[in-house]
Amino acid sequence: MKNFKELNKLGFLGFLGFLGLIGILYNGEIHTISFCAFFVFFRYFNIMPDELFKENLRKAATPAFFLTLTSLSASMVISIISDKTSNIENGLGISFSIAMISFIGIFAYLQHKEGKGLE
Numbered sequence: 001m002k003n004f005k006e007l008n009k010l011g012f013l014g015f016l017g018f019l020g021l022i023g024i025l026y027n028g029e030i031h032t033i034s035f036c037a038f039f040v041f042f043r044y045f046n047i048m049p050d051e052l053f054k055e056n057l058r059k060a061a062t063p064a065f066f067l068t069l070t071s072l073s074a075s076m077v078i079s080i081i082s083d084k085t086s087n088i089e090n091g092l093g094i095s096f097s098i099a100m101i102s103f104i105g106i107f108a109y110l111q112h113k114e115g116k117g118l119e
Helices: 009-027 030-046 051-082 086-118
Strands: none
Touching (some): 009 030, 030 086
16 A cells, blocks of 8 residues: 555546536436546556656646636636626536546547657
């Protein structure tokens, strides 16, 4: 068993997958199934983060952050112009989805590229 300091902290994102299960089982909300994609992060508990891993993490997080910032700002402007508060709720959901999809997609691509380079 590893010490807490030796664990890769990225693995804790895997616990967000339980939000998807809770939403499906207790509320019957099928829309929360996308949270189950976070279960893939449990595999990172056993990976020791080296410099390349941290660099790939930074490369994936930076565009995800700016895409979220842009989409959230756009949804706020749209909600102000249209004077509907429901646009804010939709904008939050869309910007969260954009952040997660872009982060996971870019990080998976970089991890695949790194693994391909080792062959």
